[in-house]
Amino acid sequence: MKIYNTLGRKLEEFKPQGETVKLYTCGPTVYSVAHIGNMTSYIYWDLLVRALKANGYKVKRVLNLTDVGHLVSDGDEGEDKLEKGARREGKSVWEVAEFYIDLFKRDYAALGLTEPEIWARATDYIEDEKRAVDLMTEHGFTYETQDGVYFDTSKFDRYADFAKLDLSGLKAGARVGFSNEKRNASDFAVWKFIQPGEKHAMRWDYLGRPGYPGWHLECSTIIDKELGAPIDIHTGGVDHIPVHHTNEIAQYYAMTGRDLARYWLHCGFITIDDEKISKSLGNTYSLDDLAERGFTAMDYKMWVLSGHYQGTRNFTFDSLGGAAVRRLNWRNQIAECYQKRVTGDADVCDRVLAAVSDNLNSAEAFAIIDSSVLSFEDWQKVDKLFGLHLMADSPNIDDGIQALIDERQAAREAKDYAKSDEIRDRLAERGITVKDTADGPVWQYL
Ligand code: AMP
Numbered sequence: 001m002k003i004y005n006t007l008g009r010k011l012e013e014f015k016p017q018g019e020t021v022k023l024y025t026c027g028p029t030v031y032s033v034a035h036i037g038n039m040t041s042y043i044y045w046d047l048l049v050r051a052l053k054a055n056g057y058k059v060k061r062v063l064n065l066t067d068v069g070h071l072v073s074d075g076d077e078g079e080d081k082l083e084k085g086a087r088r089e090g091k092s093v094w095e096v097a098e099f100y101i102d103l104f105k106r107d108y109a110a111l112g113l114t115e116p117e118i119w120a121r122a123t124d125y126i127e128d129e130k131r132a133v134d135l136m137t138e139h140g141f142t143y144e145t146q147d148g149v150y151f152d153t154s155k156f157d158r159y160a161d162f163a164k165l166d167l168s169g170l171k172a173g174a175r176v177g178f179s180n181e182k183r184n185a186s187d188f189a190v191w192k193f194i195q196p197g198e199k200h201a202m203r204w205d206y207l208g209r210p211g212y213p214g215w216h217l218e219c220s221t222i223i224d225k226e227l228g229a230p231i232d233i234h235t236g237g238v239d240h241i242p243v244h245h246t247n248e249i250a251q252y253y254a255m256t257g258r259d260l261a262r263y264w265l266h267c268g269f270i271t272i273d274d275e276k277i278s279k280s281l282g283n284t285y286s287l288d289d290l291a292e293r294g295f296t297a298m299d300y301k302m303w304v305l306s307g308h309y310q311g312t313r314n315f316t317f318d319s320l321g322g323a324a325v326r327r328l329n330w331r332n333q334i335a336e337c338y339q340k341r342v343t344g345d346a347d348v349c350d351r352v353l354a355a356v357s358d359n360l361n362s363a364e365a366f367a368i369i370d371s372s373v374l375s376f377e378d379w380q381k382v383d384k385l386f387g388l389h390l391m392a393d394s395p396n397i398d399d400g401i402q403a404l405i406d407e408r409q410a411a412r413e414a415k416d417y418a419k420s421d422e423i424r425d426r427l428a429e430r431g432i433t434v435k436d437t438a439d440g441p442v443w444q445y446l
């Protein structure tokens with residue numbers, strides 16, 4: 001299997017360290033509804049997990065849930081997103097986290113995404129995070145200011161390498177207010193102190209004062225505790241490269257002297273109608289918004305997988321409509337090939353798997369499927385590889401439907417058209433239509 005490794009910026013043959021692939025995915029900040037842009041990355045990493053399994057690997061995967069410490073800006077200013085959510089909704093931060101974790105997991109399940117072995121909630125690792133800061137301090141990588149404990153990026157000489165950062169070009173101009181004690185512009189908080197009078201409901205005592213962890217710290221800490229580094233694969237969005245992942249790597253080195261991960265995969269961003277996704281443009285669609293327009297989560301997954309994970313893709317409702325039609329088409333091909341006992345092209349599943357194993361080229365795999373004949377067994381394998389529920393969420397091929405189809409055919413032969421129309425309506429209620437062909441009736445999905 002080949003994957004594009006951000007570390008080294010090249011396509012590489014994937015070789016895990018052991019039998020089980022240790023995989024970590026940076027998860028959501030649970031303070032508002034995930035929009036469809038947020039969900040794209042989880043869809044691609046689901047494909048990664050499925051591709052690894054199809055290639056014979058076992059996978060142990062951790063996905064974190066950020067319920068504290070992610071500030072509104074990627075720097076160290078601004079409000080904690082959870083506190084912001086709590087203020088907006090008149091709820092406690094704990095209630096906000098609970099609510100959006102449930103919502104995220106609901107969307108995750110609707111997309112048929114493979115459950116991680118461990119859902120890691122940041123607030124369950126606070127003591128580990130404090131110990132991580134202790135270690136970094138013992139090793140001489142931190143300094144304290146009146147507003148927190150900061151990571152001194154000048155102490156890690158590879159700091160700029162991962163993201164190919166131009167540190168000399170990083171202006172210290174943004175040093176305003178409480179962060180003016182930073183030694184280098186790229187330094188970041190590993191722990192924040194809560195200032196007297198500051199409202200911050202989630203707080204833990206550390207170094208004799210109330211405070212809370214910096215956002216980047218949870219990933220380095222959770223990986224250390226749950227998987228042990230270096231892990232095999234670390235995934236996230238391209239936006240994570242210059243700050244979040246760069247800082248995760250630096251922290252882990254400061255804690256342990258080791259590398260965090262051997263392969264790093266990043267997926268591109270989507271735009272909507274050629275615009276950035278943003279609240280002010282009113283285009284932060286969630287899966288519920290798509291459902292209101294008649295599209296299922298699986299239609300969206302189909303749209304996502306018809307493009308490459310590294311691309312910058314533009315979402316439109318027209319293109320989503322195209323993906324929905326393609327999916328319906330596939331389901332009807334399955335129905336037809338089941339009924340007619342179609343024999344598939346000899347090597348189609350091998351070619352589909354080869355495309356997916358070549359840096360997750362789902363777009364190419366889809367093109368192979370469109371231009372080939374698949375047997376029912378081939379479709380079962382394809383459905384497992386992509387998790388598109390092509391068969392599961394339908395009345396599919398069950399005996400009851402077959403009996404109705406036979407009854408309709410008998411009524412037609414007896415010229416009892418009132419009865420055959422009535423059965424047609426009953427089939428339609430179950431999402432099925434019948435096409436009369438020269439070889440007899442063939443049912444399809446509506
Ligand atoms: P968070 O705000 O922490 O829940 O993270 C959201 C994550 O979703 C970001 O870090 C990105 O990796 C991803 N993301 C946000 N917007 C987009 C987008 N337009 N397209 C693809 N991924 C996105």
Ligand code: ZN
Pocket residue numbers: 025026027219244248
């Ligand atoms: Zn992370």
